[in-house]
Amino acid sequence: MDAWSLMQSAARADSLPRSVLKGTLPRIWRFAHRHHRMLAVFLTLATASAVIGVATPVLAGRVISAITSAAPASTVVMIALVIAGLAVVDAGITLAERWLSSRIGEGLIYDLRLAVFSHVQRMPLAFFTRTRTGSLVSRLNNDVIGAQRAFTSTLSGLVTNSIQLVLAVVVMVALAWQVTLLALVLLPIFILPARRMGRRIAALQRESADLNASMTGQMTERFSAGGATLVKLFGRPQAEADEFGHRADRVRAVGVRTAMVNRVFLTCLTLVSALAQALVYGLGGWLAVTGTLDAGTVVALALLLTRLYSPLTSLANARVDVMSALVSFERVFEVLDLEPTLTEPETPTPLPAGPLGVRLHDVRFTYPSASQVSLASLEEVARLDDRVEHEILHGVGLSVAPGGMLALVGPSGAGKSTIASLLPRLYDVDSGGVEIGGVDVRELSFADLRGAVGVVTQDGHLFHDTVRANLAYAAPDATDAQLREAMVRARLGELLDELPAGLDTVVGERGHRLSGGERQRLTIARLLLASPRVVVLDEATAHLDSESEYAVQEALTEALVGRTAVVIAHRLSTVRAADTIAVVEHGRVVEQGTHDELLSRNGRYADLYHTQFASRPSAA
Numbered sequence: 001m002d003a004w005s006l007m008q009s010a011a012r013a014d015s016l017p018r019s020v021l022k023g024t025l026p027r028i029w030r031f032a033h034r035h036h037r038m039l040a041v042f043l044t045l046a047t048a049s050a051v052i053g054v055a056t057p058v059l060a061g062r063v064i065s066a067i068t069s070a071a072p073a074s075t076v077v078m079i080a081l082v083i084a085g086l087a088v089v090d091a092g093i094t095l096a097e098r099w100l101s102s103r104i105g106e107g108l109i110y111d112l113r114l115a116v117f118s119h120v121q122r123m124p125l126a127f128f129t130r131t132r133t134g135s136l137v138s139r140l141n142n143d144v145i146g147a148q149r150a151f152t153s154t155l156s157g158l159v160t161n162s163i164q165l166v167l168a169v170v171v172m173v174a175l176a177w178q179v180t181l182l183a184l185v186l187l188p189i190f191i192l193p194a195r196r197m198g199r200r201i202a203a204l205q206r207e208s209a210d211l212n213a214s215m216t217g218q219m220t221e222r223f224s225a226g227g228a229t230l231v232k233l234f235g236r237p238q239a240e241a242d243e244f245g246h247r248a249d250r251v252r253a254v255g256v257r258t259a260m261v262n263r264v265f266l267t268c269l270t271l272v273s274a275l276a277q278a279l280v281y282g283l284g285g286w287l288a289v290t291g292t293l294d295a296g297t298v299v300a301l302a303l304l305l306t307r308l309y310s311p312l313t314s315l316a317n318a319r320v321d322v323m324s325a326l327v328s329f330e331r332v333f334e335v336l337d338l339e340p341t342l343t344e345p346e347t348p349t350p351l352p353a354g355p356l357g358v359r360l361h362d363v364r365f366t367y368p369s370a371s372q373v374s375l376a377s378l379e380e381v382a383r384l385d386d387r388v389e390h391e392i393l394h395g396v397g398l399s400v401a402p403g404g405m406l407a408l409v410g411p412s413g414a415g416k417s418t419i420a421s422l423l424p425r426l427y428d429v430d431s432g433g434v435e436i437g438g439v440d441v442r443e444l445s446f447a448d449l450r451g452a453v454g455v456v457t458q459d460g461h462l463f464h465d466t467v468r469a470n471l472a473y474a475a476p477d478a479t480d481a482q483l484r485e486a487m488v489r490a491r492l493g494e495l496l497d498e499l500p501a502g503l504d505t506v507v508g509e510r511g512h513r514l515s516g517g518e519r520q521r522l523t524i525a526r527l528l529l530a531s532p533r534v535v536v537l538d539e540a541t542a543h544l545d546s547e548s549e550y551a552v553q554e555a556l557t558e559a560l561v562g563r564t565a566v567v568i569a570h571r572l573s574t575v576r577a578a579d580t581i582a583v584v585e586h587g588r589v590v591e592q593g594t595h596d597e598l599l600s601r602n603g604r605y606a607d608l609y610h611t612q613f614a615s616r617p618s619a620a
């Protein structure tokens, strides 16, 4: 190895966070502890298997001794029968061990997956806007499986091999200490490189996991209906294939490197073991020829040597396995360690009955920075962007009386959607507060908040599932009649009649088999079913044709009846109907009042009215 690559491998070894790995062990134990009974039986069986592994060579030696000392034939047969019996017991133990290890391993996969899934669900929206889905999915697939391998193969290997190693050494020393000593002289040649290689391979493992996640990330993104549409529209399939090829190529390269490092390591170990065997044959044979040792002992020693060096090879490798498993665990824990920044109060305040008012007072808000909500490896960047985001809302004050309607208007990027996202508490404010029914949203239980505030965005999401499942997501107990009624109220009656399998028709991922307007109305139907007391909606219908827009507007009007509403308004009829209109600009409310009041003021609203609202033909 030249100096440069030596330095590189040292740098890779150093890049492994050893302190984290140390802290990882007690956490792994907390997960494994749930299976401690099965683990105990499993380890007992592993011990029994190791004892049998050492007993057999000793018995084989006895057979040779019996033969050379001309013992009665029955003795040889007896020993042979014991060897056969042990082989049968060992086979049974191996099966039982496998059964237990897979039960423990699969149980662990289940525990970890459930923990990560539940935890990720509690993460704030900001986490999902930053994270690459594929990378996250890869944590739940590849890394969780890597972690379970620690228990299915590594742990049993460690226990069996350690016991076998100790027993083999003890028995060998008892048989012929000189030969044993000579065989052990080569031990340091084993141990020293094993330590270095372990770290090197763990680093490769980590690199490989990251590269795989990045490849999976591109696949999940490009294979989603939205991503695929974009690729088709902008016609860059070759560039996409090249980029994918580049990622896949790096996966290939790291695969080859890992395989080679592993193989070089193993070959060296096998070579040392073969040399040790030659030594035993040489010295043991010489002692036997000179009459100091009997032939049976030489055979037992030679056989025991395989029980010595083979566990040693595995143990040296187990270090690599343990490192890989720790890396996998660590990657899983890394996700579990992300703090869900939005937490539920321990003793939530209940919401008052009846219609609810909404109030924002002196709200200042900054989108969370990457380092607050995310992980570099999930964003697929080398380092998280640690710049502080700039403040978006600078002291916003707004209020809507119970049952009233507030229209938010203003230029693009002013902060209207940001204000709207604070009501269902997708984000928390930096200072000031958002109140619903006089209670700060941070004081409410998540369930109360979800029940009270309904949101309809321009691109409401639909799961790849049936119409029924998508609607019932908001109201799991709703009957078919209620689902149908909600669809009719959301102006989807015609569609309902046309759907090939009625409510059981599957809508594609993001509802792609429905038109934009139909999709939006389906999300409105879902809102009607949830029947929230406060609705937040984005009226933008720019991407719809006028017929579809009309239907969506009717559905939206239906959604507003009898509810407190905050609407990002795009229509004249909405701003006219609103009790209050707030003009938002650069994160501030610059004007507030009714349509007539604001028009007569001849300020920002009047400008907007003339440019945006009055000019729209379908507006009145």
Ligand SMILES: Nc1ncnc2c1ncn2[C@@H]1O[C@H](COP(=O)(O)OP(=O)(O)OP(=O)(O)O)[C@@H](O)[C@H]1O
Binding pocket: 129, 367, 389, 392, 410, 411, 412, 413, 414, 415, 416, 417, 418, 419
């Ligand atoms: N998830 C986010 N992270 C960081 N900044 C964001 C995020 N979402 C929006 N912003 C920024 O916040 C500012 C306000 O955006 P917002 O979407 O609230 O404006 P808007 O008034 O609703 O505009 P539009 O009418 O175009 O939807 C913009 O500068 C935008 O870049």
